[in-house]
Amino acid sequence: MTPADMDARIVRYGDLQPCKTAFIDAHTPGSDQKENFTIIGGGVSESPDQHVHIAIPHGFNIGAAGQPPRVTNSLHDHHTAEVFFVLKGKWRFFWGRYGDAGEVTLEEGDIFNIPTGIFRGFENIGTDYGMIMAVLGGDDAGGGVMWAPQVIENAAAHGLVLGEDGKLYDTKRQQKLPDGVAPMPLMSAEDLAKRPEPTTADVLPNHVARYWDMMALADRKPVTVIGETGLLRDKPGFEVDFITRGSASAAKHSHTYPSVLMPMRGHWKVAWDGGAATLAPGDTMSVPENLAHSVVPSMTGEASLYHVVATGDAAGHTWTE
Incomplete structure (x- = not known):
């Protein structure tokens, strides 16, 4: 790419x-x-x-x-x-x-x-x-x-x-x-x-799920916020993860479905073979399926990011007690 x-x-x-x-x-x-x-x-x-x-x-x-x-x-x-x-x-x-x-x-x-x-x-x-x-x-x-x-x-x-x-x-x-x-x-x-x-x-x-709770929980590794084993347990057709400075990794990874990166706080560097880009809060980036990439903060200070990837599950769920 x-x-x-x-x-x-x-x-x-x-x-x-x-x-x-x-x-x-x-x-x-x-x-x-x-x-x-x-x-x-x-x-x-x-x-x-x-x-x-x-x-x-x-x-x-x-x-x-x-x-x-x-x-x-x-x-x-x-x-x-x-x-x-x-x-x-x-x-x-x-x-x-x-x-x-x-x-x-x-x-x-x-x-x-x-x-x-x-x-x-x-x-x-x-x-x-x-x-x-x-x-x-x-x-x-x-x-x-x-x-x-x-x-x-x-x-x-x-x-x-x-x-x-x-x-x-x-x-x-x-x-x-x-x-x-x-x-x-x-x-x-x-x-x-x-x-x-x-x-x-x-x-x-x-x-x-509250922001500061997620910041604490994602201090060492990313937290699955919405997913089958997430803080908010659900299978809505996608998974939402929360990443902070402490849980970000420079190791490249990929997904079998397209994924989306949405910074909440701080600037984030996304790198892949062939290039890199920097994202700011409010930016939205679509990462192609099977593309190896890494995501890490690029500046000092508070850093948090939402990551969304499809799971192939049914895309709806109805209220249950």
């Missing part, structure tokens, strides 16, 4: 291209200032305006959400796993039919593995623009987003209609549903009644 080949697989934080019309709540007051980023894979955007940085299939998708303070991402669900870690700011995550079943506050570096089958939303409760990074299971991320009924109703009141084809139509731009395409139906009362409403106490122990 030449440096030019690998450079095409690096998305720099400063080069991220946001989409402000990605989802059905793009006009809804309180949600109309959020930005969506599709970094690796097709993502789940409902808008043709969404830019995809790297379209290479990985077995999972990487995206991000950026929001000013007090801006909310509306209640939704996916058919596959959804994992977030906070890159910048302070965030409140909430879940349930009306978003009041439970909630948790995440600080920078914290990670949240959210089961399918539960409506979830999130809000930037910090004082500055915040950014959360996301991993979605599967190459097609489950084929779209399921919205809480009130989200669809509120969006229609502000001019956005979601069609059964999964595309948005903006009545403020005189757009209409095409012939033969009906509006996306609201979830039935029967289906809504089947959805669990776990409390905060139910969710926290097995679905949230």
Whole structure:
């Protein structure tokens, strides 16, 4: 792999291209200032305006959400796993039919593995623009987003209609549903009644890992955060590892699936036969399958990095008690 080949697989934080019309709540007051980023894979955007940085299939998708303070991402669900870690700011995550079943506050570096089958939303409760990074299971991320009924109703009141084809139509731009395409139906009362409403106490122990706990645990060797034997035991179709300065190794290794490197703190040097690159927080790098490479901090100071690799398992999991 030449440096030019690998450079095409690096998305720099400063080069991220946001989409402000990605989802059905793009006009809804309180949600109309959020930005969506599709970094690796097709993502789940409902808008043709969404830019995809790297379209290479990985077995999972990487995206991000950026929001000013007090801006909310509306209640939704996916058919596959959804994992977030906070890159910048302070965030409140909430879940349930009306978003009041439970909630948790995440600080920078914290990670949240959210089961399918539960409506979830999130809000930037910090004082500055915040950014959360996301991993979605599967190459097609489950084929779209399921919205809480009130989200669809509120969006229609502000001019956005979601069609059964999964595309948005903006009545403020005189757009209409095409012939033969009906509006996306609201979830039935029967289906809504089947959805669990776990409390905060139910969710926290097995679905949230704190940054400073992981920093301590990964002092000597990398920690599997999400995986069959991870801190958050799960098989969502990918594994998430956490690496620090103390657990990084200059020895080259490879994976049978493409992997992704996402620095949280510090600068990291990635080296392979034929070249090297330096990553900073917010950068995302796709490493090809079977490419031997090493990853080590390149500067002094705090250093931490999330590593994601596909496992070939099923890409979804449903809430269980």
